[in-house]
Amino acid sequence: MTSAIAGAFGRVEPRKAATGYLRGLLSEIPRKTCWDLSKHAGYTTPDVMQRLLSRATWDEDAVRDAVRRYVIDHLASPDAVLVLDETGQEKKGVATCGVGRQYTGTAGKVTNCIVAVYATYASPLGHALIDTELYVQRKYVDLPATREAMGLPDDWAFATKPQLAQRIAARAVAAGVHIAWAAGDEVYGRDPKLRAFLEQQQIGYVLAVGVDFPVATAAGSHRAGHLAALVSADSWERRSCGAGSKGPRVYDWAMVATTSARHVLLIRRSVSDPSELAFFYSHVPEGRVLTLSVLVKIAGVRWAVEEDFQQSKGQAGLDHAQVRRYRSWRRHVILVMAALAVLAVVAAVERGRHPAPVVPCASTDAPPGDYGLIALTVPEVRRLLTVFTQLTAVVTPRIAALRRQFELQWSIWRRRHQARARWHHYRRRLART
Structure with missing residues (x-):
């Protein structure tokens, strides 16, 4: 990855600092702030890392594009899905770029936080984050002094989350990324302009919508929830939308035809609680077969972005940044995406074998x-990379070899233990279905 992004740095000093930043993100230090990353890299003060994020000259757009190319080069597939979603980071102050009281699923409530829209590239080979846009609330339109203090670009203009998602998708399309499908939650499924853009690009989609979403049918326009009540008992089909850690994720599914031959309403019903329903407005471009099995599969791919959020926060410090200005936030997030891409690609290659x-x-x-x-x-x-690439710098070769063997033994034990747990989870799931 360092060679892939090296061209974005005109001078050796920021390039060296970025390499140290990435190594720190991939290390086992618990907090990935500039202070901790600087200490891990051997600097006596945090100045170098803080300068890397705030004042050093380098092209973060080029790094973002290099991360996307790296992911596509290793995970590309004709059935690739672009998964759109947002995640937040709670903040206490009022000075961080984009901060404000708003809902974030991270906290499960309205709280003081920053929120950004992300895109995951997901294929049968693996998945990773490839792009992001910070969501800044409309109230800042009338607060130029605050926008300047936050370091927002001079040409900043308010954009909704679906508009940011469309901007991300447009960049991927312009870069020549083949995207067969798009998936996202209700925020994106409700937006007609985003859906129209995807259709213009011949990208199929399975986007979540609410119970009150209007669906045009031959019998007139009806709410999604009303249509679910009209589905006959023999129209539901029990299918898995993917394998989870505890077994296949099995639900009952039904499709409702619309006035368009290329659009359907997909309905998901919980097996254990039939009153628990979810709705997906779906589009299949011309030339592709519209089948329930395909749409169910794409609906299940949406979990990939949630896993990427979990891994990027837990393993690479996505939400550890203690920055205020827009450029610093964006540079940290892009470097985190680079670190996560390395982990995701290595895991995907090993999984294929x-x-x-x-x-x-x-x-x-x-x-x-x-x-x-x-x-x-x-x-x-991430654990193995740490011990195999960073250990010899602090201990003798003999001690490093012993430590590697020790860590490998623990890795094998963990993976065998998890395989045993998976087997019993699967058998328990089969007993329930």
Whole structure:
């Protein structure tokens, strides 16, 4: 990754600092602030890392584009899905760029926070974050002094989250990224301009919508919730929308036709609680077959962005930045995406070489003699990268070899333990279905 982004740095000093920043993000230090990253890199003060984020000359757009190319080069697929979603970081003050009282799923409530829209590139090979845009509330339109203090660009103008998502998707399309599908939650499914853009680009979509979303049918326009009540009992099909850590994610699914031959309303119903429904407005471009199995699969891919949020925060410090100005925030986030891309690609390559998982076929299966190992995960890759690439700098080669062997033994034990847990979770899930 460092070679992929090297061209964005005109001088050796910021390039060296960025390399140290990335190594720190990939390390096991618990907090990834400039102070901690500077100490990890061997600097005696945080000045170098703070300058990297705030004043050093380098092209963060070029780094972002290099991250996207790196992900596409390793994870590209004809069935790729662009997953759009937002996540937040709680803040106490009023000076951080874009901060304000707003809802964030991170806290599950309205709180003082910053929120950004992200895009995950997801394929059968793996997934990683490839782009982002900071969401800044409309109230700042009338606060030029505050915008200047936050370091927002001179040409900043208010944009809704769907508009930011469209901006991200347009950049990917302009870069030549093949996107077969788009997925997102209700914020994006409700926006007609975003849906129109995706259709113009021949990108299919499965976007969540609310219970009150109006759907045009041959019998007139009806709310999604009303249409769900009209679905006959034999029209529901039980299908898995993907494999989870505890077994296949099985739901009941139904499709409702609309006045358009290329659009349908997809309805998901919980197996354990039939009153729990979710709705997805879906579009399949001309030339592709519209089937329930395809739409169910795309609906299930949406979990990839949630996993990327979890991994980028837990493993690479996405929400650890203690910055105030827009440029510093953006540079930190782009470097975090670069670190996560490394972890995601290594995990994907290793997963492709990994044997098929040992899982039960029926709820009556007896436990096997060998559960095998789970494939390398992003957290496991991060642990091993730390011990294999950064250990010899602080200990002798003999001690480093012993430590690596020790860590490998623990890695094998964890993965075997997790494979055993997965087998029993799968069998329990089969018993319930």
